[in-house]
Amino acid sequence: MSGPLNVTDLAADLIRHPSVSPDPGESQLALGAILSAMGFTVTHLPFGEGAERTPNLFARLGTGAPHLCFAGHTDVVPPGSAGWTHGPYAGEVADGRLYGRGACDMKGGIAAFVAAVSAFLADHPEPRGSISLLITGDEEGPARFGTLKVLEWMQAHDQIPDFCVVGEPTNPTQMGEVIKIGRRGSINARITVNGRQGHVAYPHRADNPVHRLLRILNALTTEPLDSGSEWFEPSSLQVTSIDVGNPATNVIPARASAALNIRFNELHTGAALAGWISTICQRYAPGAVVETQISGESFVTKPGPEVDALATAVRTVTGREPRLDTGGGTSDARFIALYCPVAEFGLVGTSMHQVDEHVSVDDLRALTLIYEDLLKRMVA
Structure with missing residues (x-):
């Protein structure tokens, strides 16, 4: 790898791979190639049969502790029939915003973590801890053959992390407002x-x-x-x-x-x-x-060293004190909570699932810096 990745370019590339749930797999193949070039051991884990066949990806760098995992999904909801001023899979940047289905939910979040890891490794080529990604292709669907199955595989192969961050869009209006530490x-x-x-x-x-x-x-x-x-x-x-x-x-x-x-x-x-x-x-x-x-089931990860580290990273980059919250709907964190402490923090979610879904380029950069700061605090 020649240097830190550009988060906007990476998010745009992921958007250009149409992946209405369940993701047909091309976006994960592209992501796997990038992670392999960064030194990750990448394992593709398809589960299910026929129309329910779901691609999943687990990638890990290092074997030491602590083990920090980033979880997310490459599948997206359908774009709808009309109304897009920028193509839903064009990955176009206009007026400081990246447009496309999945920009904020949640290919932008995946791109931010990968870009953060690339920047982190440039300064810390041999981290003491290990880093992994758990990426599913069916979070927007029935969630039968995605994160739930990957976690079972991870447990069987001794890959359960010490802490997991789910990159769902958690912020209502601006970066740094909310960290979700539980769900109903x-x-x-x-x-x-x-x-x-x-x-x-x-x-x-x-x-x-x-x-x-x-x-x-x-x-x-x-x-x-x-x-x-x-x-x-x-x-x-x-x-x-x-x-x-x-x-x-x-x-x-x-x-x-x-x-x-x-x-x-x-x-x-x-x-x-x-x-x-x-x-x-x-x-x-x-x-x-x-x-x-x-x-x-309901779950909560009460404040502790890991949640504190995430909150400190958010505060350091944004200058805001994030609210610890448990509201909203369900997410794949409900499965992860059965195995390890988990919290959710990602982009501003005002446009998710809407026509002209978009994310601020500045927010993408801010999220990348937050994830990079967390990496430094946990695994450097």
């Missing part, structure tokens, strides 16, 4: 109540499932799940759909269903909430069918 858990549920169809004028000959479903939903939503905790807001249960499928005004339907989602803090587990939902359903509608899917 998420559980989806669908409740189906079966009854007996009949004429509304003769309700005694029918069994109205809607009434029982409403009693269930009332019981689930009347009282708050909790009042929050040290690091989390109160858990939130939201009914997302009520479905009867009845176009007639004079017919009692035979079936009624509802869907809900709970974003929960560390005072609960997904299994306990699933059990609570089932108990309420059987109380008001014996025989109701309850289907639940746990997307992830």
Whole structure:
């Protein structure tokens, strides 16, 4: 490698590899070649079959401790049909901004870490610790054959890091605002109540499932799940759909269903909430069918040396004191937290998943400096 990489050029090159989830793999092949030239041992780890085939990449430099890992994803959401003033895969720079699908979520973050490592190695060619990247191709999809599977492989091959930074865009409006040290858990549920169809004028000959479903939903939503905790807001249960499928005004339907989602803090587990939902359903509608899917458990990495080092790096580069936060949706950090301490810090996310997704070139440079500073504090 001739010298430190230019973060903007690298991010633009990654954008030019279309990689709607699941990533077909070309962006990871390009990234792997760059990392190999930097001295990393690169392992490509595809998992899944057929349409679910997902490319993943693990790369490590060094064997010493501490081991710092950067995690991210090369897959992106579709660009949509129209409205882009710059091509979604052109990787164009205009007015100080890099445009393209994945610019901030999160090819820009991946480019910043790789550029930071190249700058760090120019000054520290033989670091005492080791550096790795965990890159998946299905974070924007069902996440079945990505980070979760790579972590299992890493554990089997003694590659679990001491600390992991996920490069998701965490900052609401400007660099240095937020480090995410945890995420709420998420559980989806669908409740189906079966009854007996009949004429509304003769309700005694029918069994109205809607009434029982409403009693269930009332019981689930009347009282708050909790009042929050040290690091989390109160858990939130939201009914997302009520479905009867009845176009007639004079017919009692035979079936009624509802869907809900709970974003929960560390005072609960997904299994306990699933059990609570089932108990309420059987109380008001014996025989109701309850289907639940746990997307992830709640987790928090409480402040310690690693989080402090990241916060210090952010403060040193931006001059801002980052807020330690646990809000927002889920991310692949929910899987990593099962194996090692993890925190998330990346770019400003105001344009992610939007038409004309973009990132400030200055922010890309700032993020590169933050990651480089963290490398110096942890593995130099």
